[in-house]
Amino acid sequence: xxxxxxxxxxxxxxxxxxxxxxxxxxxxxxxxxxxxxxxxxxxxxxxxxxxxxxxxxxxxxxxxxxxxxxxxxxxxxxxxxxxxxxxxxxxxxxxxxxxxxxxxxxxxxxxxxxxxxxxxxxxxxxxxxxxxxxxxxxxxxxxxxxxxxxxxxxxxxxxxxxxxxxxxxxxxxxxxxxxxxxxxxxxxxxxxxxxxxxxxxxxxxxxxxxxxxxxxx
Amino acid sequence: xxxxxxxxxxxxxxxxxxxxxxxxxxxxxxxxxxxxxxxxxxxxxxxxxxxxxxxxxxxxxxxxxxxxxxxxxxxxxxxxxxxxxxxxxxxxxxxxxxxxxxxxxxxxxxxxxxxxxxxxxxxxxxxxxxxxxxxxxxxxxxxxxxxxxxxxxxxxxxxxxxxxxxxxxxxxxxxxxxxxxxxxxxxxxxxxxxxxxxxxxxxxxxxxxxxxxxxxx
Numbered sequence: 335x336x337x338x339x340x341x342x343x344x345x346x347x348x349x350x351x352x353x354x355x356x357x358x359x360x361x362x363x364x365x366x367x368x369x370x371x372x373x374x375x376x377x378x379x380x381x382x383x384x385x386x387x388x389x390x391x392x393x394x395x396x397x398x399x400x401x402x403x404x405x406x407x408x409x410x411x412x413x414x415x416x417x418x419x420x421x422x423x424x425x426x427x428x429x430x431x432x433x434x435x436x437x438x439x440x441x442x443x444x445x446x447x448x449x450x451x452x453x454x455x456x457x458x459x460x461x462x463x464x465x466x467x468x469x470x471x472x473x474x475x476x477x478x479x480x481x482x483x484x485x486x487x488x489x490x491x492x493x494x495x496x497x498x499x500x501x502x503x504x505x506x507x508x509x510x511x512x513x514x515x516x517x518x519x520x521x522x523x524x525x526x527x528x529x530x531x532x533x534x535x536x537x538x539x540x541x542x543x544x545x546x547x548x549x550x551x
Numbered sequence: 552x553x554x555x556x557x558x559x560x561x562x563x564x565x566x567x568x569x570x571x572x573x574x575x576x577x578x579x580x581x582x583x584x585x586x587x588x589x590x591x592x593x594x595x596x597x598x599x600x601x602x603x604x605x606x607x608x609x610x611x612x613x614x615x616x617x618x619x620x621x622x623x624x625x626x627x628x629x630x631x632x633x634x635x636x637x638x639x640x641x642x643x644x645x646x647x648x649x650x651x652x653x654x655x656x657x658x659x660x661x662x663x664x665x666x667x668x669x670x671x672x673x674x675x676x677x678x679x680x681x682x683x684x685x686x687x688x689x690x691x692x693x694x695x696x697x698x699x700x701x702x703x704x705x706x707x708x709x710x711x712x713x714x715x716x717x718x719x720x721x722x723x724x725x726x727x728x729x730x731x732x733x734x735x736x737x738x739x740x741x742x743x744x745x746x747x748x749x750x751x752x753x754x755x756x757x758x759x760x761x762x763x764x765x766x767x768x
Contacts, residue, residue, distance in 0.1 A: 427651060434643075481757070537631060538562055
């Protein structure tokens with residue numbers, strides 16, 4: 335693998351390749367041509383070849399791609415052979431849903447702690463992990479060498495706690511609060527998930543399709 | 552508003568404008584210049600002007616944008632003055648989390664029903680809405696004129712149920728199952744939310760930042 339800078343567009347597509355190859359693996363497929371993969375994924379074969387050439391290719395003329403090898407290599411590029419210690423801050427339904435995703439654990443993301451301010455939640459356990467009071471968080475993060483914090487808390491608290499977490503050594507923040515943390519945090523990597531934005535995009539596409547359908551009648 | 556085709560990149564940014572303007576509204580701001588807005592959002596002022604010019608501008612030379620008006624107009628473009636009837640299929644933690652987002656309701660997305668196959672969940676209520684057995688879904692969708700279905704179910708079931716839903720009149724699917732429904736469904740609009748992809752992007756950015764930091768030492 336060479337070290338030249340990969341474009342964000344390519345990087346954004348890598349998890350999708352990883353997901354499709356994982357599905358093929360589950361179905362015991364050994365190899366696949368870029369043409370077959372392109373039909374499954376709804377992108378062009380030349381795009382697939384171009385994307386994967388960024389990382390040295392992996393394909394063989396006349397053979398295609400070895401599914402297991404390509405899946406493994408893309409996983410490596412995505413950092414999935416690392417093991418990450420995770421905490422989830424905000425242990426309501428969304429926090430518990432994330433804690434329950436065993437898929438994340440399989441990919442090296444290990445939930446070490448859950449936190450909340452709500453006394454009705456503190457003391458409960460999710461998958462054997464006790465929900466702790468938020469006042470224990472600083473010691474916990476430092477002691478347990480937490481790499482990634484997941485924020486499922488209101489936006490008012492997200493910025494403050496994110497800055498504290500980075501001070502305490504957290505390197506990555508997976509943010510579900512409806513605020514763009516990227517803007518205010520320099521020393522960590524932030525990935526924002528804005529569910530409401532996604533729902534609004536759906537709404538836009540719905541009314542646009544309705545207008546188009548109406549024109550075609 | 553003119554009817555020329557708007558690029559996907561612009562559309563993808565609209566929910567973000569809407570969110571920032573909503574925050575400004577909450578703070579009782581009456582007007583804002585494209586320069587001030589650009590500083591808050593971390594994009595260039597000229598990008599903002601270009602994006603909004605797609606929809607006829609909204610700004611006034613020397614005044615800037617009226618926050619409430621712009622917020623309202625972007626909401627209209629996003630289809631948020633419509634009212635949508637929603638069902639959630641899969642009433643585990645994630646489904647319940649989505650049912651509990653009062654923000655969605657405020658924007659016109661009304662949860663009318665929750666469904667699950669798990670007998671331990673069926674009969675429970677979330678925000679006063681009873682979780683129904685999945686075998687009641689066909690009648691319910693037709694009777695209640697459901698516009699949007701939210702899928703928080705395993706991928707094996709997602710494709711089958713999505714095709715059924717579209718047959719029964721559902722126009723939009725907000726899909727949280729780890730499968731790209733867009734490829735297989737033609738008569739409805741699909742918005743996929745792939746949480747695992749987002750976590751893998753975070754992982755990639757984490758290890759890339761680590762490598763870059765190591766080079767700078």
